[in-house]
Amino acid sequence: MGEHLDFFADIRRLRKDGAFRDYRRKLLRMAGLERFTDRPAGKLSGGMMQKLSLICTLLHHPKLLILDEPTTGVDPLSRLELWEILDGIRRGEGTVALVSTAYMQEAARMDRILLFDEGEIIATGTSRELLLDAAAHTYEPVPCPSHRCIRTGHYTYSLDPLDAPRKAPTLEALFFINALRKNKAIPQIEVTPRENAEPIPEIVMEARGLTKRFGDFVADDHIDMELRGGEILGLLGANGAGKTTFMKMLLGLYPIDEGELTLLGRPIRSARDRRELKSRIGYVSRHFALYKDLTVRENLLYFTNMHRLPLSTAQERIARYADELGFAPYIDALPTDLPLGINQRFSLAAALLHEPVVLFLDEPTSGVDAIARNQFWQLLELLKERWGISILITTHYMSEAEFCDRVVLLKEGKKIADDTVENLHRRFPEAESFEEIFLRFYREDG
Amino acid sequence: MGRWSLGVGHYRRGGPAQLDLLLDATAASQAFTTLSYLHNIVLRFSRLPLPIEIKSHKLFNQNADDHSFMALTEMLSVITLLIVILTAAVFVKEKEDGTWDIMLLMPVDPKVTILAKSLSQVAVVMGGVILALGFVVLGAFDTPLNGSFWAFVLLTFCYSFASAGIGLFVAAVSRDVMQVAQLSILIMMPLIFLSGAWTPIHAMHPILQTLSLFSPLRYYIEGSESIFYRGTAFADLWPDFLGVILLGGALYLYGFRKIGKLF
Incomplete structure (x- = not known):
């Protein structure tokens, strides 16, 4: 792991002076990886690996940071730590970060959000603006009266007003509402009973x-x-x-x-x-x-x-x-x-x-x-x-x-x-x- | 040897000496090496002011073309490499793609799965061998085929189990296709070297000669050369078949067991 950091420093031609060593130590501490510098990267867990690649790209104080789904497949705890590192750097160094993610809870933490669907931007704004937009269409899970409505496990989304209690949406709501607006049929899933009637043990x-x-x-x-x-x-x-x-x-x-x-x-x-x-x-x-x-x-x-x-x-x-x-x-x-x-x-x-x-x-x-x-x-x-x-x-x-x-x-x-x-x-x-x-x-x- | 000393005797007595040599040119590289050694020896004599004359007659392969030999031995070596790599790749690709786990969870006897998957590669290579033989070895290079074509096909089939066995072993110990490539080359190089494909076996160090007995490729090449050049009858090919079947069977069984443990 230490070798990774040295390698990335070398290809960026960073001078390994005191300031560099301090910054390296700071990054390692933020990532909680100080104890593992001697461990081969192949033996790190998925979360540690992502944190390592993040701090490797931070070594040269970039002004613009582009991260492509840095947290996919990473558990919530490691994800949280990753965002803490990123937030720290963003505030401390004034770095601009462009991050793509499939986790809507993460998107909600960003200053500005662009939602993509099938190659188009379907919504843009701050998290609060977007949620305000979605709130008008989000209800407690009730049966759908029309085709301009989708029911999921915990919510019902409808373009027409429903006579049902409203519920606070998450950013995911925007995808469903977008699908409704585009009149895109979300195929209904059906399951017929199985053929063999084998009893299932308790x-x-x-x-x-x-x-x-x-x-x-x-x-x-x-x-x-x-x-x-x-x-x-x-x-x-x-x-x-x-x-x-x-x-x-x-x-x-x-x-x-x-x-x-x-x-x-x-x-x-x-x-x-x-x-x-x-x-x-x-x-x-x-x-x-x-x-x-x-x-x-x-x-x-x-x-x-x-x-x-x-x-x-x-x-x-x-x-x-x-x-x-x-x-x-x-x-x-x-x-x-x-x-x-x-x-x-x-x-x-x-x-x-x-x-x-x-x-x-x-x-x-x-x-x-x-x-x-x-x-x-x-x-x-x-x-x-x-x-x-x-x-x-x-x-x-x-x-x-x-x-x-x-x-x-x-x-x-x-x-x-x-x-x-x-x-x-x-x-x-x-x-x-x-x-x-x-x-x-x-x-x-x- | 007898003729040699007789010739020397004549020569010593001052009479005209004649030296007759018969070399088996179907063992091509061996014969060629011997011939050039003898030429050198005799040429050393001819530098002396003595009346000496060399006459060589080639009964077989009159133009001394090496391509008709090379094409065959190269094909035999490539067959080996292909079966090893293909068999290993089939299994390792499943490991890489995760279909291996699915395979293990199917209600099918793992032995059947291993046999089916390795046989499919043997079949692919057999098809390739017949094409390569027809178009390239017999077609383009004009190598003579004096013996039975089917004897060669049968020998190749038996031999392919030896290679498939090595392939199964490689698959059992490799994690990805990259490792398969590296390991296959590492295992195949000594096997090909010891087989006599590149260097005549009788010109090797005695230790290497003994080791070459354990290379199934040696029997395969010897057998194939007998079929192609000497036109040996099927019944007389049994030592080569025996070597190929014994070593091939042992290798396949070993590979089969080794990969079966992962099931």
Whole structure:
């Protein structure tokens, strides 16, 4: 890490005098990285890596700073720290910063905001101006009377005045209102009940003291967790907290070092125990892992083949999911040519083709825009309702925790909370959003 | 050797001495090296004021073209490299793209998956070999094919498992395609060097000669040269087939086990 800083100083031909060393130390202190200067950059967590690249670009006191989604995929705590560094520099050095971001809470902190949608600027102004504009169209979630209205999980947006209590909007509202103004139809998502009526056990997954070590590093430290039938369980935590590792242990992608796991009523001890369960589990990995040189249809057919579905059933299901999840127009395109939101839905379809009873989703919404994210959650709700499926999901977006029935918070491989979202809000009545609750937990214990 | 000493005897007695030499030119580089050594030796004699005359007759490959030999051995080496890299790349690309995890979660026996994915690459290379053979080796370079074409195809098929095995091993230990490229070259260079593709095996140091017994490429090249130049009958090719099948089977099994552990 120290070498990175020296390298960036060298290519900028900075003189390494006392002032430089002081400034370097100041930056490192702001980033909380002082202790790690000897660590190879490859061994830093995602958040630390972003902070390192930020301070590397700050070394030469730039007048203009352009940051392209510096916080995508970074956990709330590291994000907050990143903004603190940036704010400090902006005030102290008078640097102009041009930042792009997909997190609306972050946008709200900026002096001026430009909202982009499909290559156009749809709104510009300060956060307060924009929210004032959106407030006129935002209501508590009530059913929509007309097509000039959209209902999401927590809000209803309408162009025409509604006879419903108003609700304070967030910046995300502007995207929905823009879509309404442009008369852009947001495809309605539908889910038909599954064909096999296999009963779902009351407790789908039960983990007792699951532990995973990588050398000396304990990625997951004796974690107990339970996933019940028909439940959406959110697994939250900072980068490197052990969320993905935990999920991979459940799936058998990493061997379990210690602890006991019961999946769908069956104790898991060997690979053989898992083989029969594979056809009842669906998994969407973080990068929407699909074959890039096969079209959407070919990808889906490939997976149905692996699950030994008869061709007629496979084709019928693929056509149905394509319609219901709204990717039918893209079915013969290559995944690399498609927007992330479409890829996300079609990887979910790939995981649903064999009608599993439990779904494991690893950060399925990172990097996806607000409208697509919202649709995705509607889809999960429908699946839970119509299929009675259980879902374990990891996410970086704390606002999404509110969609989960229950959340588990991980920190440095340990479980620090396991409760329903309502109970957590009750415990911290003054917290306005779940993000605040998360930060509270993380800071209290640390 | 007998003729050599006989010739020397004649010469010593003052009579006209004749030296007959028969070299197996189908072992091309070997024969060429030997011939030029002998030329040098005899030329040293001819510097003495003695009546000496050298006559060489070429029965095989009269124009002493090396391209007909080079084309074949180069193709054999390239086949090796291609199968290793393609097989390894198939698996490592899945690791990189994350489809590997999806594959592991499919209700299919991992052995079937490994076999299917490595066989597909063998099939691709077999197709390429037949094209390269037809258009380039036999077409453009006019290399003679005196033996059975199908014997060569069968030998290539058996050999491709040796290469695929190395590919599976490379895939098991590499994290990305970059590492595959580096590791493949590192493993392939000694294998090709020890096979006799570039240097005649009998001109190597004895230790290297022994080591070359462990290069499956050696048997593959020897077998192929026998088929192409000598027109050896299928039944007499068994030592080469045996070497290729034994080493190839062992390598494939090793690679298969190694990558199977990741499943």
